[in-house]
Amino acid sequence: MAIPRAAKTLRRTRIQEEKEEQILEAALDVFSARGFRGSTIDQIAEVAGMSKPNLLYYFRTKEAMHRALIDRVLYTWLEPLRAFDAEGNPEEEIRSYIRRKLEMARDFPRESRLFANEVLQGAPHIEDELKGPLKQLVDEKAEVIRAWTKSGKIVECDPYHLIFSIWSTTQHYADFDVQVRAVLGQEHAGDERFEDAARFLEQLFIGGLRPDSPRP
Amino acid sequence: MAIPRAAKTLRRTRIQEEKEEQILEAALDVFSARGFRGSTIDQIAEVAGMSKPNLLYYFRTKEAMHRALIDRVLYTWLEPLRAFDAEGNPEEEIRSYIRRKLEMARDFPRESRLFANEVLQGAPHIEDELKGPLKQLVDEKAEVIRAWTKSGKIVECDPYHLIFSIWSTTQHYADFDVQVRAVLGQEHAGDERFEDAARFLEQLFIGGLRPDSPRP
DNA sequence: CGGATATTTGACCGATTGGTAAACATTACA
DNA sequence: TGTAATGTTTACCAATCGGTCAAATATCCG
Numbered sequence: 350m351a352i353p354r355a356a357k358t359l360r361r362t363r364i365q366e367e368k369e370e371q372i373l374e375a376a377l378d379v380f381s382a383r384g385f386r387g388s389t390i391d392q393i394a395e396v397a398g399m400s401k402p403n404l405l406y407y408f409r410t411k412e413a414m415h416r417a418l419i420d421r422v423l424y425t426w427l428e429p430l431r432a433f434d435a436e437g438n439p440e441e442e443i444r445s446y447i448r449r450k451l452e453m454a455r456d457f458p459r460e461s462r463l464f465a466n467e468v469l470q471g472a473p474h475i476e477d478e479l480k481g482p483l484k485q486l487v488d489e490k491a492e493v494i495r496a497w498t499k500s501g502k503i504v505e506c507d508p509y510h511l512i513f514s515i516w517s518t519t520q521h522y523a524d525f526d527v528q529v530r531a532v533l534g535q536e537h538a539g540d541e542r543f544e545d546a547a548r549f550l551e552q553l554f555i556g557g558l559r560p561d562s563p564r565p
Numbered sequence: 566m567a568i569p570r571a572a573k574t575l576r577r578t579r580i581q582e583e584k585e586e587q588i589l590e591a592a593l594d595v596f597s598a599r600g601f602r603g604s605t606i607d608q609i610a611e612v613a614g615m616s617k618p619n620l621l622y623y624f625r626t627k628e629a630m631h632r633a634l635i636d637r638v639l640y641t642w643l644e645p646l647r648a649f650d651a652e653g654n655p656e657e658e659i660r661s662y663i664r665r666k667l668e669m670a671r672d673f674p675r676e677s678r679l680f681a682n683e684v685l686q687g688a689p690h691i692e693d694e695l696k697g698p699l700k701q702l703v704d705e706k707a708e709v710i711r712a713w714t715k716s717g718k719i720v721e722c723d724p725y726h727l728i729f730s731i732w733s734t735t736q737h738y739a740d741f742d743v744q745v746r747a748v749l750g751q752e753h754a755g756d757e758r759f760e761d762a763a764r765f766l767e768q769l770f771i772g773g774l775r776p777d778s779p780r781p
Numbered sequence: 782c783g784g785a786t787a788t789t790t791g792a793c794c795g796a797t798t799g800g801t802a803a804a805c806a807t808t809a810c811a
Numbered sequence: 812t813g814t815a816a817t818g819t820t821t822a823c824c825a826a827t828c829g830g831t832c833a834a835a836t837a838t839c840c841g
Contacts, residue, residue: 364788364838383686386603390829403789405830462685465741469681470599472743479747487748504772509749510765517737518730525681525733527688531695532703533725549726556720557773580808580818606799618801619819627799 369407371397373421376414381459384466385415385474412474419467419475422460423482429453430486430512435493439502440555443515447550450519455543461523487512503558511558518550585623587613589637592630597675600682601631601690628690635683635691638676643702645669646728651709655718656771659731663766666735671759677739703728719774727774734766 375397379388390411394401408414429449434442454461467475487509494508522529522543533542591613595604606627610617624630645665650658670677683691703725710724738745738759749758 384600384603387600400790411829465685468741468744469678469685479744484748506768507761507765510762513737513745514734514766514769517733521729521733525684528684528695529729532700545723546726549723550730552722553730553773557769616820621800
C-alpha cells in the first residue's frame with residue numbers, strides 16, 4: 350500500500366523533485382496573475398500539464414502550494430536589500446540597489462506580482478513574514494542609512510520611507526506593467542523602458558539625496 | 566407586469582438611486598479587498614445588507630457592478646493629475662501633486678486598491694480606459710513637464726517616468742498599507758506616517774528635480 | 782522476473798459560484 | 812382607494828470549486 354502523501358516520505362525521489370518543481374512553476378504563473386482566491390487548482394493543473402488529483406498528491410491543499418511557493422521565493426526576493434553594504438559608498442550602494450531591483454522587476458515580474466497580490470489583499474498568508482524577517486531586515490538596513498545621514502554622506506531623511514520609495518518605484522514596472530505599457534504606447538514595448546526607468550530613478554534618487562543638494 | 570431590470574427604465578426612482586449607491590459602496594469594499602475574481606456577489610450583498618437577487622435586480626451581472634464602480638471612481642481618481650497646471654510654478658505644482666496623491670492614498674485607499682487589483686491582474690476590464698483617456702491625459706501632462714525641462718525650470722528628465730514614480734510612491738501607502746504598517750511597527754499606526762511620507766517625498770522629488778542640483 | 786512502493790487518473794462528493802423564475806410586497810399616482 | 816409599476820424574496824438551477832477515493836499504472840530494486 351502506498352504512503353498516502355509524497356510529503357510524508359522521508360527521502361524525496363527524483364520524480365518528486367521534478368514534479369514539485371513543475372507544479373510550483375505553474376503555481377507561480379497562476380497565483381501571480383490572479384491572486385490566491387482568484388486562482389483554481391484546475392488552472393494550475395492545466396498549466397503544469399498534470400491532472401488535478403496528481404497536484405494534490407504532491408501538495409495536500411491549494412494553501413500548501415501557495416505556502417511552498419512563498420517560502421521558495423521570499424528569500425531570493427529580499428536578496429538585493431540584504432546586499433546593501435554599510436561599508437560601501439552610499440551613493441553607489443543606493444544606485445546599485447535601484448539597479449538590482451529594476452532588474453528583478455524586469456526578469457522576475459511574476460515573483461513581484463505574487464507578493465503584490467498577497468500584500469494588496471491584506472497579506473493573509475504572509476503576515477508573519479512581514480512582521481518578522483522582513484521588518485528585521487529593513488530595521489537593520491534603515492540603521493545603516495541612518496548612519497549615512499548622521500555622518501552627512503547623504504541628506505538627512507527618513508530611511509524607512511527611502512526604502513519604501515525604492516521598492517515602490519522599481520516594483521511598479523513589474524506590478525503595473527500593463528498600465529506602463531498602455532501609457533507609453535507600443536513604441537516602448539521592448540526592454541528599453543527599463544533602461545529609461547533606471548536612468549530616471551538614479552537621477553532622482555542620487556540628486557534628491559545628495560547632501561549638498563539645495564534644500565527647500 | 567414589472568419591467569425586468571431597473572436599468573431599463575428611463576427615469577430613475579429615489580429607491581433606485583439609494584440602492585445603487587448602497588450596492589456600489591459595498592462593491593467598493595469587497596472588490597478593493599479581494600479583486601474581481603476573488604469577490605462574490607454574496608459578499609457584496611451581505612455588506613450592502615441586501616439579498617443577492619436584489620443586487621441582481623439593480624445590476625444584471627457581477628461584471629456590471631464592477632464596471633459601474635470603475636466608471637464612477639475613475640474620473641475622480643485622475644482629478645489630481647488633471648489639476649496639474651502648465652502656468653503654475655513647477656516646483657510648487659509637483660509638490661502639491663504629491664501632496665494631493667498622498668491625501669488620496671490616505672483618504673481613499675479602497676479606490677486605490679480597486680485599480681491596483683485590476684491593473685495587477687492584467688487590467689482585463691479597464692484596458693480601454695488605460696489606453697484611451699488615461700494615456701491621453703498623461704501625454705498632455707508629460708508635454709507640460711517637457712516644457713519645464715526644456716526651459717530649465719526643472720532638471721532634464723523623462724516626464725513619463727517622473728509621473729510613474731509619483732504614482733507608485735504615493736499609492737504605495739494605500740496599496741501596500743499592511744506591509745508599510747508591518748515594517749514601521751505599531752508606533753506609526755496613526756496618520757503620522759503619511760506626514761512623514763509627505764516630508765520625505767517632497768524632499769526627494771524637489772531635491773532630485775532642482776535644475777541646479779549637482780549631476781552624477 | 783516479481784513484488785513492494787510510488788505515481789497517476791477517472792469518478793465522485795458536498796459546498797459555493799453566478800444567475801434565474803416566479804411569487805410576493807411595496808410604492809407611486811390617477 | 813385601486814391598480815399598475817416597482818421592488819424584494821424564496822426556491823432553485825447548472826457550473827465550478829477544493830478535495831477524496833479506489834482502482835489502475837509506472838517505477839524501483841532484490
